[in-house]
Amino acid sequence: MSNRWILSEYDVESPFQQPAQFLKTAKEHGLSVTHTRMFGGRRDGVELLTVQNGDFSFTTIPTRGMGIHQAKYGETRIGWNSPIEGPVHPQFVPLSDPSGLGWLDGMDELIVRCGLESNGAPEFDAETGRLKYGLHGRIANQPTEDVVVDVSDAGEMCISGEVRESRFLCYNVALKTEIRTKAGENGFRIRDQIVNRSAQPSMAQMLYHINMGAPILGEGASVVCPATEICPRTDVAAAGIENWSTYDAPTTGYQEQVFFFQLAADEAGQTCALLKNAAGDQGVSVHFNIQQLPYFIVWKNTAAEADGYVTGLEPATNFPNPRSFEEKHGRVLQLAPGQTYEIDLGLQFHPDAASVAAIEEKIAGLTKGTEAKVHTSPQANWCS
Structure with a gap:
């Protein structure tokens, strides 16, 4: 009997049947996972895996690069x-749209990966004007291969799979991913491996677009992070630099503001950032290692609710500028043939004032009271 559920082994006569031992072990620890296939409209054919872990749940999307669609704690x-x-x-996502913005036709997730060949703003050939790299890359719109769900006897569930970004004679890099949660954990942890499958050297980029709105985001909500250096990406962001960490209510016609950061970390390189509500009694923290993801971005888009009231906390291997700009400044991963680059990322929900205060104290301890260097205008080596 196995604690493993291999989705790729299904056939039309026995679809979505979880092994008995898998179900038994998961139930013993208060864990469950549900498979859903959506029908109709632009959702048609999308497959979801929803993990229930006590009061906490999250849904991942194998059809869309194993992104995280949403999570919930209670209601x-x-x-x-x-x-x-x-x-x-x-x-239904036109990644080759000449504008370079086709990626936006599918933007909906809590966590969406941007990469692998590129992860920033669109880039066009200087001579022909043709699109070279579309906004945020292709990996989020690739299907996941070999999806497996494991549950250990110790009560940890793991969803794994491989997402391949390949084009004959052009690019051959894969993302191997694991998403883990322990019984009673109000969150999950991601282990990604970027693998150069080619016999030749290759390059890669990765950015985790972690998007949150109401009810945690609202008027008076704020970001807390151990910043050592802060830079506005544009003149519009520069005008809001004094209030970069706080949020307004939904505002019709709001122009997005983006801020680039470098963060402090502990001796092992571990750091985190927090979005908390105005009352300080709920929040979400993002955990990562600056040796793997050395750059951090805050995206503020407090537009009207109908237009997408949202903010992004975004750890990355680089800033989301056009790839050639990042390559010029040494912010592109260089992968030897067969080389693997590992990334660890965690997301945790904080359901009360005490847990929010505890993570704030941890963040404060990383900077040890040192003030961040704040640029009041875009910097030439950070902003294209």
Whole structure:
């Protein structure tokens, strides 16, 4: 008997049947996982895996690069209300749109990976004007291969799979991913491995677009992070630099503001950032290692609810500028043939004032009272 559920082994006569021992072990620890296939409209064919872990749950999307669609704690949603109303099947996302912005047709998730060949703003060929790299890359709109769900005797559930970004004669890099949660944990942890499958050297980028809206985001909500250096990406962001950490109520016509950061960390490179509500009694923290993800971005888009009231906390291997700009400044991963680059990321929900205060204290301890260097205008080596 196995504690493993291999989704790729299904056939039409026995779909979605979880092994008995898998079900038994999961139930013993208060864990469960549900498989859903959506029908109709732009969602048609999208597959979801929803993990229930006590009061906490989250849904991942194998059809869309194993992104996280949303999470919940009780009745509190962790995610946002995108006007896209997805999840959208990749077949309806025009990544090759000449504008370079086709990626936005599918933007709906709590966590969406940006990469692998590129992860920033669109880039066009200087001579022909043709699109070279679309916004945020292709990995979020690739299907996941070899999806497996494991549950250990110790009560940890793991969803794993591989997402391949490949084009004959052009690019051959894969993302091997594991998403883990322990019984009673109000969150999950991601272990990603970027693998160069080619016999030749290759390059890669990765950015985790972690998007949150109401009810945690609202007027008076704030970001807490151990910043050592802060830079506005544009003149619009520069105008809001004094209030970069706090949020307004939904505002019709709001122009997005983006801020670039470098963060302090402990001796092992571990750091975290927090979004907390105005009352300080609920929050979500993002945990990562600056040796793997050395850059951090805050995206503020407090537009009207109908237009997508949202903020992004975004750890990354680089800043989300056009790839050639990042390559010029040494912020692109260089992968030897067969080389693997590992990334660890965690998301935790804080359901009360005490847990919010505890993570704030941890963040404060990383800077040891040192003030961040704040740039009042975009910097030439950070902003394209």
